[in-house]
Each structure stands twice: as structure tokens, then as C-alpha cells.
């Protein structure tokens with residue numbers, strides 16, 4: 001079983017990826033990890049990647065594709081991958097398709113955690129951390145009160161609203177890049193939409209039932 005997980009920044013994709021890995025024994029593939037691993041192992045490719053990154057340049061699709069091919073050809077991970085944050089554009093999706101077939105594997109399902117823009121902003125900007133005890137609250141979804149928090153409210157630390165524009169930009173970029181990829185998988189009947197605004201456990205229950213429906 002190979003899974004692709006999509007979701008905009010702030011949708012809780014990382015949390016769900018960890019749960020999927022744990023419950024289904026999958027191996028998580030993120031391009032960031034692959035790049036860091038290559039650099040750490042001091043390979044020729046790793047040195048090339050490092051010099052590109054040191055110059056502040058973007059890593060090309062070709063290099064990313066080479067790294068993904070390496071994972072797909074590794075028997076250790078045969079048919080038990082979860083792709084997190086990849087593919088990032090339609091070209092990468094087409095390339096993945098090609099190599100998945102080449103190594104006699106398939107994508108079992110594509111999970112898209114859907115959240116609306118307003119909620120993402122509230123989730124990220126409403127986040128409050130208590131600098132005294134470390135508890136995390138959200139002024140919109142889970143506000144601190146004397147029922148759930150015993151410290152003085154002065155300890156609650158909130159990110160500045162200046163971040164709103166950055167968050168919106170990241171969200172728009174995600175939508176623009178991701179919608180064509182989702183269409184690509186929809187045509188192959190692999191796409192499942194999941195309400196990313198639900199509770200963490202509810203989201204995971206939904207994911208579990210989708211996976212169960214695939215295996216029968």
C-alpha cells in the first residue's frame with residue numbers, strides 16, 4: 001500500500017502522517033528528509049545538493065525525481081510508502097506515476113485534508129502558548145479559561161498578526177500548485193477528500209476507514 005497525503009500548511013498533515021506510519025507500518029517519504037539524508041551521507045548527489053542549497057537556489061525537479069526513484073527501487077520499502085509533501089507539482093506527479101509503474105507498485109489512495117482559508121488563519125494566528133506551563137490553546141477553537149488553565153493569562157503568548165499575509169500566500173500557493181495534481185488523481189479514481197477541520201482522532205478514523213475499504 002502506497003499513500004499520498006495532501007493538505008495545506010496548518011491542516012495537521014504532519015500529525016496524521018505520524019499516525020498512519022505508526023498504525024500501518026508505512027515508511028514516510030518527504031523530500032526534505034531525503035535531501036538532508038543525502039547530504040548527511042556525503043554522496044556525490046548530496047554534495048551537489050549542498051552546494052545548490054548553500055547558494056540559496058531551488059533544488060530542481062530532476063534531483064527530486066532521482067531521490068524518489070531511489071526510494072521506489074529500494075526493496076525495503078516496497079509498497080509501503082506514504083508520500084508527505086510530494087508530489088509538489090503536476091510534473092512530479094507524472095514522474096511518480098511513471099516510476100511507480102516501472103517498479104511494479106501502485107498508488108493505493110490519495111488523501112486530501114481539506115480546510116478553508118478562514119479556518120487555517122484562525123488555527124495558526126489564534127494559537128497561544130503559555131510561557132509558564134507550555135500548554136497550547138487557541139483563542140478561537142480552544143480558548144484558555146480558568147477551567148482548563150491555572151496560570152495567569154499574562155503568560156499566554158500569541159504570534160503577531162503580521163503573519164497573516166505570509167500564511168495566506170502559502171495557502172494560495174498550495175492551492176494553485178495542488179489543484180491540478182488532485183485532478184490528475186481524481187481522474188484515476190484515487191482521490192479521497194477528508195474534512196481537515198474535524199478533530200485529530202476523527203480525521204484519523206476517516207483515514208482508517210478509507211484504507212480498510214481499499215483492502216477488502
Ligand SMILES: [Zn+2]
Nearest residue numbers: 130132133151
Ligand atoms: Zn500555563
